[in-house]
Amino acid sequence: MKLCVALDLDKREENLKIIKNIKDFDVWLKVGLRSYIRDGQDFLKEIKQINPNFKIFLDLKLYDIPNTTADAAFEVAQLGVDMFNIHASAGKEAMHAVMKRLQDMDNRPKVLAVTALTSFDEVGFRDVYNQDLTQTAIKFAKDTYACGLDGVVSSVYESKAIKNATSNEFITLTPGIRPFSEDSGDQKRVADINMAKENLVDFIVVGRPIYKSDDPKGVVERILENI
Numbered sequence: 001m002k003l004c005v006a007l008d009l010d011k012r013e014e015n016l017k018i019i020k021n022i023k024d025f026d027v028w029l030k031v032g033l034r035s036y037i038r039d040g041q042d043f044l045k046e047i048k049q050i051n052p053n054f055k056i057f058l059d060l061k062l063y064d065i066p067n068t069t070a071d072a073a074f075e076v077a078q079l080g081v082d083m084f085n086i087h088a089s090a091g092k093e094a095m096h097a098v099m100k101r102l103q104d105m106d107n108r109p110k111v112l113a114v115t116a117l118t119s120f121d122e123v124g125f126r127d128v129y130n131q132d133l134t135q136t137a138i139k140f141a142k143d144t145y146a147c148g149l150d151g152v153v154s155s156v157y158e159s160k161a162i163k164n165a166t167s168n169e170f171i172t173l174t175p176g177i178r179p180f181s182e183d184s185g186d187q188k189r190v191a192d193i194n195m196a197k198e199n200l201v202d203f204i205v206v207g208r209p210i211y212k213s214d215d216p217k218g219v220v221e222r223i224l225e226n227i
Helices: 012-021 033-050 066-077 092-102 122-129 133-146 156-165 193-198 216-226
Strands: 002-007 028-032 055-062 083-087 110-114 151-153 171-174 203-206
Touching: 002 012, 002 216, 012 033, 012 216, 028 033, 033 055, 055 066, 066 083, 066 092, 083 092, 092 110, 092 133, 110 133, 110 171, 122 133, 133 151, 133 156, 156 171, 156 193, 193 216
Parallel strands: 002 028, 002 203, 028 055, 055 083, 083 110, 110 151, 151 171, 171 203
Antiparallel strands: none
16 A cells, blocks of 8 residues: 655645655655646656655546547646546546557556545435445446556545455555544545555545644654554
């Protein structure tokens, strides 16, 4: 299991401070919509300048018609990131289009698909999709696997079922991790490290418990000791 540190702070300089603080750790860094829209490609380059061994997950959750999604995925893949994601609910045609567009790339980034956002609970998910959350997340994962993507973004609670429905090698990346039972904030389907282990999670995403701490480096160290 790998730790992916979410870079969601108010200012670029605050994100860079966190990165420099943890530059000696073997972790992934998640750059999301807010940071990327504000700081762009230069921010990705700055991360690699701090430590070229950092792996970057660009979390933009692409969602559009198949051709547009594939074109956007191709441009993302040129940025030198190690992993990015799209929405599984864009459909199988879009997921096939993305993988076809990237098939001739050397060292293409890993591609994940979002199943159900961890901000959804059962009621909220049903309001939007009119379907059962868990069963739909597993269906999205099976579609993702069939389309040749590398894995999915899901909650911890679906991870083991997704592995059983696809493959143990199929990546599950889980946001909403509160490693030591911190406040859940706006996330609904949260879990701790032990639950992530039990459910065979490959990547845990941790943000607020790290960057809201007085000792972010110490929190990262403690997480790594526990995984």
